Structures are given as C-alpha cells and as structure tokens.
Amino acid sequence: xxxxxxxxxxxxxxxxxxxxxxxxxxxxxxxxxxxxxxxxxxxxxxxxxxxxxxxxxxxxxxxxxxxxxxxxxxxxxxxxxxxxxxxxxxxxxxxxxxxxxxxxxxxxxxxxxxxxxxxxxxxxxxxxxxxxxxxxxxxxxxxxxxxxxxxxxxxxxxxxxxxxxxxxxxxxxxxxxxxxxxxxxxxxxxxxxxxxxxxxxxxxxxxxxxxxxx
Numbered sequence: 442x443x444x445x446x447x448x449x450x451x452x453x454x455x456x457x458x459x460x461x462x463x464x465x466x467x468x469x470x471x472x473x474x475x476x477x478x479x480x481x482x483x484x485x486x487x488x489x490x491x492x493x494x495x496x497x498x499x500x501x502x503x504x505x506x507x508x509x510x511x512x513x514x515x516x517x518x519x520x521x522x523x524x525x526x527x528x529x530x531x532x533x534x535x536x537x538x539x540x541x542x543x544x545x546x547x548x549x550x551x552x553x554x555x556x557x558x559x560x561x562x563x564x565x566x567x568x569x570x571x572x573x574x575x576x577x578x579x580x581x582x583x584x585x586x587x588x589x590x591x592x593x594x595x596x597x598x599x600x601x602x603x604x605x606x607x608x609x610x611x612x613x614x615x616x617x618x619x620x621x622x623x624x625x626x627x628x629x630x631x632x633x634x635x636x637x638x639x640x641x642x643x644x645x646x647x648x649x650x651x652x653x654x655x
Contacts, residue, residue, distance in 0.1 A: 445464070445488055446488060446511055446512070446513070447510055447511035448505055448510060448511030448512045448513035449464070449488050449490060449511075449513050451505055451508065451510035451511060451513070452490050452501045452504075452505060452513050452515070453490065455501070455504060455508075456490075456492075456497070456501055459493060460492060460493050460497045460501070461490050461491075461492060461493075461497075461501070462491045462492065462493060462518060463490075463491045463543070463546065464488065464489070464490060464491070465483065465486060465487050465488065465489045465490075465491065465516070465549070465553065466487050466488065466605065467543070468491065468542060468543040468546040468549065468550065469540050469541070469542060469543075469550065470540060470541040470542075470543075471539075471540045471541075471605055472539065472540075474582065475536070475539050475540065475559070475582070476605045477582065477583060477584040478536060478559055478580045478581065478582055478584055479536065479540065479554070479605065480584065480605055481580050481584035481585070481586050481594070481595075482536060482553075482554060482557040482578055482580050482586065483553060483554075485514060486514055486516075486553060487605065488513075488514070489513075489514040489515065489516050490513060490514070490515050490516070491515075491516050491517070491518055491546065491549055492515045492516065492517050492518070493517070493518060493519075494517055494518065494519050495517050495519070497515075497517075498515035498516070498517050501513065501515055502515060516549055516552070516553075518545075518546070518548070518549060522548055522549075522551065522552035523552060523555075523556075524576075525551060525555035525556055526556050526575055526576040526577060528558055528577075529569065529571070529575055530568075530569040532560055532561065532565050532568070532569055533558035533559070533560060533569055533577070533579065534558060534559040534560075535554075535555075535557075535558055535559075536554045536557040536558060536559050536580065537550060537551060537554040537555055537557070539559065540554070556576055556577050556578060557577070557578045557579075557580060558577050558578070558579055558580070559579075559580055559581070559582065560579050560580070560581060561581065561582075562581050562583075562585075563581060563585050563587065563593065563595075565579075565581075566579040566580075566581065566585075566587040567587065570587055570591075574589075575589065576589050577589060581595075583595065
C-alpha cells in the first residue's frame, strides 16, 4: 500500500488475511474537517496493523525484527483495551463521536480515541484540563494537543494528515466509480428496452406492409 512504512508493508505481505485484519487508517472514516485532529491524536498509530489476537501480533513483530524489515505497531481486535474516561466539561466533544468506524472494529477505535476530546482551541483545552487527572488527550481542530501529562504539542502538518487525506480521496473515487457503474447499468437496461421496442415496431410495420401488398 502506497504511503505506508516498510514495516507495515512487510507485515501485510507476510501475514494471512485472517491474521492481519486491517490498518487503522482503513477502519476509520473521518470527515475532512477532523482529519488534522485525528492525525494529531493517533500519530504513527494511524499506520498500525490490527491483528487477530495478541499471539498474531507478537509473531508479526518478532518476524519483522528477525528480517530487519523496519518497525510496526500492531493492535489486536480482542484487546486488551484501556478504560475510557468521561468528559468533564460541555466544551469537550468526544472525538470518537465525530468519525465512523468499520463494523467489528469498535473496540479498537475506542482504545485509540476513547479518551480524546475535541476542544475549540488551546485556551479551552487548558481550562478543561484542570490538574490532568482526567486521563484525556484534548485536541483542537488545528491539531494542537494537550495530553494528560500536561505536554502541549502542535505545529505544521503531519505526514499522517496526508495519509488520511489520500484515504478520503480514494473513498471518494470508489464512490464515484460505483455511481458511474450504476448509471451505466441503468443506461444499458434502457438501451436494451428501447432496442426491443424498436424491433417490435419494425416487425409490426413489416406486417402492415405485407397486408397492404396483398
């Protein structure tokens, strides 16, 4: 897959489909206006591989180390997944509520984004953060983050944003292809119908000509 690291590609190539189930970037459908925030929260985990279980994840990482084919982060479909801490202020919007998750991967998405909350700006983040005991990551639409440790991060565009934008463009293209194929199928059916009507009328006209010629 274009845009992914050497380690990710190596794990996907070496694992069966029932072992390496999906990539995090593939299980999340993120509106364009929230891509920067999600990319800031997930960071390199946007390229994480979702494995069937912890044993499959262990085997993939060990095989990658032995092959010297880069690094990878593996998540598991079955857990373990950490706790989710509820919001403490009305200004905190659960980031998980702003994305769509592929069915069957809700637990994975919750483990990644369950404690991430969108706020308007860093001032709102600092106001909601308090003493940091909430365990949240607060993120702004511009991709600035305030973690539970008090670390503030931000700056220019991350490479993960580009990856998410590319995924969104691919989804849009796929949807356009489906729409065009549907229109083409409908046009072909209409063409066949019109062809049948024309043929029936030509037969009727020939029958009339034959009767008139008698």
